[in-house]
Amino acid sequence: MEILTTGEMEQADRLAIAAGAPGFALMLHAGQAVADAATDLAGQGPILVAAGCGNNGGDGFVAATELAARGHDVSVILLCGRDSLKGDAALAAKGWKGRVLPCDLSALGSPALIIDALFGAGLNRPVTGDPQAMIEAINANGAPVLSVDLPSGINGTTGAIMGVAVRATETVTFFRKKPAHLLLPGRIHCGRVRVADIGISDVVLDKIRPATFENIPDYWQGAFPVPRIDGHKYARGHAVIVSGDLTSTGAARLSARGALRAGAGLVSVLSPDDALGANTASLTAVMVRRMNGAAGFAEILTDRRLNACVIGPGAGVGEETRALVLTALAAKPALVLDADALTSFADLPARLFEAIKETGNTDIILTPHEGEFRRLFSEMSNKHPLRSKLERVRAAAGRSGAIVLLKGPDTVVASPDGRATIAANAPPWLATAGSGDVLSGMIGGLLAQGVPAFDAACIGVWMHGEAGHEAGPGLIAEDLPEVLPAVLRRLYDRFGIDY
Ligand SMILES: NC(=O)C1=CN([C@@H]2O[C@H](COP(=O)(O)OP(=O)(O)OC[C@H]3O[C@@H](n4cnc5c(N)ncnc54)[C@H](OP(=O)(O)O)[C@@H]3O)[C@@H](O)[C@H]2O)[C@@H](O)CC1
Ligand SMILES: Nc1ncnc2c1ncn2[C@@H]1O[C@H](COP(=O)(O)OP(=O)(O)O)[C@@H](O)[C@H]1O
Ligand SMILES: [K+]
Incomplete structure (x- = not known):
């Protein structure tokens, strides 16, 4: 099975969008896949979604909306003001009709599951300040954690910890694994890894021509x-x-x-x-x-x-x-x-x-x-x-x-x-x-x-x-x-x- 760097994954997204799949449709599939994994992990207990300001947070909003529709008690904490969300993430946040809690660590509470949607493929520098405090609080909380795409703080292409990183129970990634799902220390932070189909056709691989593969039979x-x-x-x-x-x-x-x-x-x-x-x-x-x-x-x-x-x-x-x-x-x-x-x-x-x-x-x-x-x-x-x-x-x-x-x-x-x-x-x-x-x-x-x-x-x-x-x-x-x-x-x- 091919492994895609975050750059190659962006290319896969772009090629799928160019072939007619709207970007927001990919996000809806991604959020659904997260909701499915969350249902398996949380049982009937309350779920907290920690959302970041990019599309990883957008996936989190879609998952929150879906889980609430399935009858779960869901709350959302957002790292930034709702107004600063853009594009698909802003659209996803619009679909969420519940409250959005400010980035206050005491708001984490004692959920049955935390969905980590702070950073995914867009992480581009070491984590400091509020996001760092949030990641440390998630790790200290004791609830199982489901990471969206990547444990926040892990560099998807190298598997390195960018200052601090979430330690997930499970990670749902999309289309194909990234190097960080296999290379240490990333793999240790991922927990179990699920790969979800979000409607990207394998045909895009003909253009990307990935050269890295998981060593499996x-x-x-x-x-x-x-x-x-x-x-x-x-x-x-x-x-x-x-x-x-x-x-x-x-x-x-x-x-x-x-x-x-x-x-x-x-x-x-x-x-x-x-x-x-x-x-x-x-x-x-x-x-x-x-x-x-x-x-x-x-x-x-x-x-x-x-x-x-x-x-x-x-x-x-x-x-x-x-x-x-x-x-x-x-x-x-x-x-x-x-x-x-x-x-x-x-x-x-x-x-x-x-x-x-x-x-x-x-x-x-x-x-x-x-x-x-x-x-x-x-x-x-x-x-x-x-x-x-x-x-x-x-x-x-x-x-x-x-x-x-x-x-x-x-x-x-x-x-x-x-x-x-x-x-x-x-x-x-x-x-x-x-x-x-x-x-x-x-x-x-x-x-x-x-x-x-x-x-x-x-x-x-x-x-x-x-x-x-x-x-x-x-x-x-x-x-x-x-x-x-x-x-x-x-x-x-x-x-x-x-x-
Ligand atoms: N169509 C698609 O493409 C699909 C994408 N999908 C999803 O999108 C995710 C990628 O989304 P993304 O590119 O928006 O970036 P994301 O990981 O949310 O980061 C957000 C922003 O955070 C910022 N930032 C970075 N480092 C930081 C730091 N250390 N501390 C603080 N801030 C930092 C940086 O913005 P900056 O501050 O540099 O302007 C960055 O842009 C991907 O993982 C998957 O979940 C799926 O929905 C499927 C379809
Ligand atoms: N933490 C680990 N988890 C799994 N396999 C490991 C780990 N550390 C080392 N290995 C494997 O153990 C083997 C050790 O090989 P090597 O260091 O050459 O030992 P020796 O020289 O004694 O034969 C290698 O195949 C390596 O991949
Ligand atoms: K994440």
């Missing part, structure tokens, strides 16, 4: 790998995972297990001499091969059946790992660079990016967490409040020439071609040692099966999040590969694939 169903009836294990690819030395071999084994469970036909751990004993003693279905440094690695990669490679988990930071990465880039298998493979280039990221661009290989994925991301992309600071995670990862993909996957509760995957996805399905207990190692392996396993890199990254992230839910609280990294069959079965069911 509908988005990548066409790329999801299914073993062929007449296939064999080599038809499902052979992934190789580079092991660290004797002091750190577990990460590569976790990764290898993830690759195998994600469906690679064969998986081999490439092991330095000193770690051969440790690796062979702890692996069964995953194979082990001796690898003597970068020269030995290059020799192994001449076998073109080894079509996907993961370097980084437990690899160690330094020249040896850099040499392995450059060797893999030259050999051109589909490649996941994770953890130490990224940190090894902290002092010379340009060298890595040049090597990536020189290969012409488009199947390269970098999978940093925030710390690793900062080491490689120091110029893409996360300090700027208006620069979102989405924008940072897109810029990093452009800079590096690789697909960049920035991990976290709102994992973003971006391609140098501009496409990006945001995932919102990862539970917090996924943040546990080794979890990222399994993720890089899963993506390697998908690459081995021939899935294009951007899709492989998106599918891997989504399945990893689902595996987190499947294993539940208490999860450790070893559990993740073991619950993948359950995740895959549900995907098969969802896609209608026989098994």
Whole structure:
């Protein structure tokens, strides 16, 4: 499903209006959708609408009018004088026949529900003064809160808090989600998110051509790998995972297990001499091969059946790992660079990016967490409040020439071609040692099966999040590969694939 920035959403409104849907009709649909959600949340209790001076407030007036008509006890507080309302918002306020309370915090009372219609897409500066006090009072009130379009104070495009923001129980947005419904901290402020149809036709998307999508199965169903009836294990690819030395071999084994469970036909751990004993003693279905440094690695990669490679988990930071990465880039298998493979280039990221661009290989994925991301992309600071995670990862993909996957509760995957996805399905207990190692392996396993890199990254992230839910609280990294069959079965069911 497409995700629209607030600018793209304005364009959608304009295109719908140009195609014959009056702007006020869109507002009437929006207000109705808010009223429907409010009825579910408030039961029979009194409802307070906190309205701002723009069209977000207009939606609030429509909802108030509709809820009163349905028999609810509704009051409205307005941030500004009624006379200063303009356009559709003024029209919506005309329809409201009840009282409008001035912006007095004591007027909030003890409602069964507060409808937050202060600011939506039009928020354009930090919130201070009366609106700030109102938002703080809404948060302190204790009543459930239904936010219209966005929790007031949240920047719709970046998900950032503009000084202070409402913490909603539920948010009703219109036509399509905005980045703030998925990116933190916005997502936390939204509560549940409902997307309402307000009469905008999907045809407008042909003009807008959005490049950001929610990472859900509908988005990548066409790329999801299914073993062929007449296939064999080599038809499902052979992934190789580079092991660290004797002091750190577990990460590569976790990764290898993830690759195998994600469906690679064969998986081999490439092991330095000193770690051969440790690796062979702890692996069964995953194979082990001796690898003597970068020269030995290059020799192994001449076998073109080894079509996907993961370097980084437990690899160690330094020249040896850099040499392995450059060797893999030259050999051109589909490649996941994770953890130490990224940190090894902290002092010379340009060298890595040049090597990536020189290969012409488009199947390269970098999978940093925030710390690793900062080491490689120091110029893409996360300090700027208006620069979102989405924008940072897109810029990093452009800079590096690789697909960049920035991990976290709102994992973003971006391609140098501009496409990006945001995932919102990862539970917090996924943040546990080794979890990222399994993720890089899963993506390697998908690459081995021939899935294009951007899709492989998106599918891997989504399945990893689902595996987190499947294993539940208490999860450790070893559990993740073991619950993948359950995740895959549900995907098969969802896609209608026989098994
Ligand atoms: N046809 C459509 O387009 C549809 C739109 N719809 C609805 O309209 C909403 C967007 O409406 P909007 O553009 O009027 O802006 P909105 O969010 O109400 O903000 C109001 C004004 O507040 C001001 N302001 C900004 N920041 C501020 C701050 N920090 N502190 C104080 N004031 C601040 C700023 O005005 P300024 O002060 O800059 O002149 C801004 O213009 C959208 O979210 C959806 O709910 C739906 O009805 C469907 C159809
Ligand atoms: N708060 C969170 N909610 C959900 N998932 C998270 C959260 N924090 C981290 N994760 C996920 O946990 C995994 C941790 O990976 P990483 O930091 O590389 O750990 P490791 O290096 O120990 O394997 C990533 O997939 C990341 O997206
Ligand atoms: K709002």
